[in-house]
Amino acid sequence: MEQQQLKRCPIGVQTFEKVIEGNYLYIDKTEYIYRMAHGASNYYFLSRPRRFGKSLLVSTLHSYFAGKKELFKGLAIEKLETEWTEYPVLHFDMSLAKHVDKETLESMLDVQLFEHEKIYGKPERAVTLNDRMKTLIMRACEQTGRQVVVLIDEYDAPLLDVMHEEENLPVLRNVMRNFYSPLKACDPYLRFVFLTGITKFSQLSIFSELNNISNVSMDEPYAAICGITEEEMLERMSGHIECLAGALEMTCEETRLKLKEKYDGYHFTWPSPDIYNPFSLLNALERRKIDNYWFGSGTPTYLIEMLRKFHVLPSEVGHSMQAMASDFDAPTEKMESIVPLLYQSGYITIKDYDKLTELYTLDIPNREIRVGLMQSLLPNYLNRDTLRGKTTIGRMYGAIAHGDMDAALRLLQEFLSTIPYCDNTNYEGHYQQLFYIIFSLFGMYVDVEVRTPKGRVDVVMRTADTLYVIELKLGKDADAAMSQINLKNYPGRFALSGLPVVKVGVNFSAETHNIEKWVVEE
Incomplete structure (x- = not known):
C-alpha cells in the first residue's frame, strides 16, 4: 500500500505544469526563482550539464511569470510572492536545433517565432530573424502593457556539435548572434531574460553586447538550483529509496551509499552541497535499478572530438586537474585546454578549492561518469x-x-x-x-x-x-x-x-x- 502512494518520478517530463498537475515528485526549487526574479539584475545566464533539470527550471520560470499562482500551492514561493503579476512570456527551446545546417536552423527559429507571432502579430516589414524578434518583443509589451519575459533554453545547442568544425561553427554562430542581438536594443521592453546552456560562446551577442548579464553558474546562492542535494533526496525520496533497497535486496543504508557512489559528487562552486545527477537518480528510483542512465542517454560527439583535438589521454581526464575561476568562464572558441568543456559538460566537477592559490581541484564526479566515459573512449583502443x-x-x-x-x-x-x-x-x-x-x-x-x-x-x-x-x-x-x-x-x-x-x-x-x-x- 505504501509503495502505491509514492509519487511517480518525472522521467522525461520537463514541463512544470505537467509535473504539478500530474502529481509527479517535484523537488522544490522555487525559492531560487523568487531570488532571481527580485534580484539586482534582469538578465541571467546559467550553465549546467545536459539533463540536469535546466528545461524544467525554465518551464517553472514560465509558469511563474505567466502568473499561474495555483500551480505553486504549497511550494516555497507561495509564502514569498505577494503580487503574482502576469507578464507576456516568450519561451524559446533551442534543444530542437541539434545537428542542423544553416537553412534548417533558420527554419526552426522561424517556426518558434511564428508561434509567438500568432498571438502578437507580425508587421510585413519584419522579415529577418532579428527584426522579427525585435518587433515581437515590442508588440508583446505594447499590447499587454507589461514588460516582456524572454526565456531561452539551451541557447548553445545548435553550436555544440560543430564547435570543432572551423567551417560550420562561424556560419551557425552568425545565425544565432543575429537572432539574439535584439535583446540589448529591447532593454526598455524587457522585465526578465534567462538563458541556459552548457558552454559560453564569446562571440554571441548575449555575452559580447549584454555586459549586464549575470552569470550565476558558479554563484554559491545558486549552487543547488539544478540537481538534487543529499538533503533533498533524504527528505523527499526516502520511500523510493526503501523500495529500491527492497528490489536490490539491500538495506536502506547500503542502497543510499550505492546511490551516492554512483550518482553524487557534483559541485558547481565551493563550498557547495553534494549534488546528485537528477536524471540518473530519478531513473534509478523509478525503475528500481542502478544503472548508467545519464551516459546511456547518449555521449555527445563534440566531447570525443574535442578530446582528440586537445590530445587528452583517458588517464588525464579528471585526475586532480586544477583551474582558476577565470578558466571556467573561458570562451569556447578560445579554449586553450579541454578543462572548461569537461567541467561545463559534467565530466569533471569541483572537488576542492585553495584560497591561497585561488586554484580549484577538479576530478570525475562519480562512478557512473568514470565508467561511462571510459566506455566512450574504449573504441579508440x-x-x-x-x-x-x-x-x-x-x-x-x-x-x-x-x-x-x-x-x-x-x-x-x-x-x-x-x-x-x-x-x-x-x-x-x-x-x-x-x-x-x-x-x-x-x-x-x-x-x-x-x-x-x-x-x-x-x-x-x-x-x-x-x-x-x-x-x-x-x-x-x-x-x-x-x-x-x-x-x-x-x-x-x-x-x-x-x-x-x-x-x-x-x-x-x-x-x-x-x-x-x-x-x-x-
Missing part, C-alpha cells in the same frame, strides 16, 4: 570492436575479482588476437591507456605513472583485497619488466596500504600488437 571487447572485460573483471590475474591477461590476449590492431600502437603509452580504461571499467581504483622513490610505476590498480603493481614493456621482455619492479622496489611504495601486493610484468609484441608474455608474482 579496441579498433571499435567494443561489443566483444566489453564482454571480454566483464570476464576479466570476474577473473580479477577471484584473484586470478593470469586468467584475466589470457582473456585479453585471446581477444586482442581476434581484432585488427589500432593505429598508434607502436609505443608503450597506448597499452598503458588500454589498461587504464579496462581497469576503470571495473570500477576499481587505477592510476598510471605513479611516483616512487626510485621511478614511476606504469599502472597501479587496487581491488578490495589486493594491490597490483604493473610494469609494461613493448618489444622487450616480461622478465625485464619484473626485474625493473624488483630492482626499484616499487611494492615498497605501497607498504602502508595494508593490502598484499601482486607484481605483474607484461610485454607486448611490436609485430603482433598483442600481449606476448607476462609474469605474475605475489
Whole structure:
C-alpha cells in the first residue's frame, strides 16, 4: 500500500505544469526563482550539464511569470510572492536545433517565432530573424502593457556539435548572434531574460553586447538550483529509496551509499552541497535499478572530438586537474585546454578549492561518469570492436575479482588476437591507456605513472583485497619488466596500504600488437 502512494518520478517530463498537475515528485526549487526574479539584475545566464533539470527550471520560470499562482500551492514561493503579476512570456527551446545546417536552423527559429507571432502579430516589414524578434518583443509589451519575459533554453545547442568544425561553427554562430542581438536594443521592453546552456560562446551577442548579464553558474546562492542535494533526496525520496533497497535486496543504508557512489559528487562552486545527477537518480528510483542512465542517454560527439583535438589521454581526464575561476568562464572558441568543456559538460566537477592559490581541484564526479566515459573512449583502443571487447572485460573483471590475474591477461590476449590492431600502437603509452580504461571499467581504483622513490610505476590498480603493481614493456621482455619492479622496489611504495601486493610484468609484441608474455608474482 505504501509503495502505491509514492509519487511517480518525472522521467522525461520537463514541463512544470505537467509535473504539478500530474502529481509527479517535484523537488522544490522555487525559492531560487523568487531570488532571481527580485534580484539586482534582469538578465541571467546559467550553465549546467545536459539533463540536469535546466528545461524544467525554465518551464517553472514560465509558469511563474505567466502568473499561474495555483500551480505553486504549497511550494516555497507561495509564502514569498505577494503580487503574482502576469507578464507576456516568450519561451524559446533551442534543444530542437541539434545537428542542423544553416537553412534548417533558420527554419526552426522561424517556426518558434511564428508561434509567438500568432498571438502578437507580425508587421510585413519584419522579415529577418532579428527584426522579427525585435518587433515581437515590442508588440508583446505594447499590447499587454507589461514588460516582456524572454526565456531561452539551451541557447548553445545548435553550436555544440560543430564547435570543432572551423567551417560550420562561424556560419551557425552568425545565425544565432543575429537572432539574439535584439535583446540589448529591447532593454526598455524587457522585465526578465534567462538563458541556459552548457558552454559560453564569446562571440554571441548575449555575452559580447549584454555586459549586464549575470552569470550565476558558479554563484554559491545558486549552487543547488539544478540537481538534487543529499538533503533533498533524504527528505523527499526516502520511500523510493526503501523500495529500491527492497528490489536490490539491500538495506536502506547500503542502497543510499550505492546511490551516492554512483550518482553524487557534483559541485558547481565551493563550498557547495553534494549534488546528485537528477536524471540518473530519478531513473534509478523509478525503475528500481542502478544503472548508467545519464551516459546511456547518449555521449555527445563534440566531447570525443574535442578530446582528440586537445590530445587528452583517458588517464588525464579528471585526475586532480586544477583551474582558476577565470578558466571556467573561458570562451569556447578560445579554449586553450579541454578543462572548461569537461567541467561545463559534467565530466569533471569541483572537488576542492585553495584560497591561497585561488586554484580549484577538479576530478570525475562519480562512478557512473568514470565508467561511462571510459566506455566512450574504449573504441579508440579496441579498433571499435567494443561489443566483444566489453564482454571480454566483464570476464576479466570476474577473473580479477577471484584473484586470478593470469586468467584475466589470457582473456585479453585471446581477444586482442581476434581484432585488427589500432593505429598508434607502436609505443608503450597506448597499452598503458588500454589498461587504464579496462581497469576503470571495473570500477576499481587505477592510476598510471605513479611516483616512487626510485621511478614511476606504469599502472597501479587496487581491488578490495589486493594491490597490483604493473610494469609494461613493448618489444622487450616480461622478465625485464619484473626485474625493473624488483630492482626499484616499487611494492615498497605501497607498504602502508595494508593490502598484499601482486607484481605483474607484461610485454607486448611490436609485430603482433598483442600481449606476448607476462609474469605474475605475489
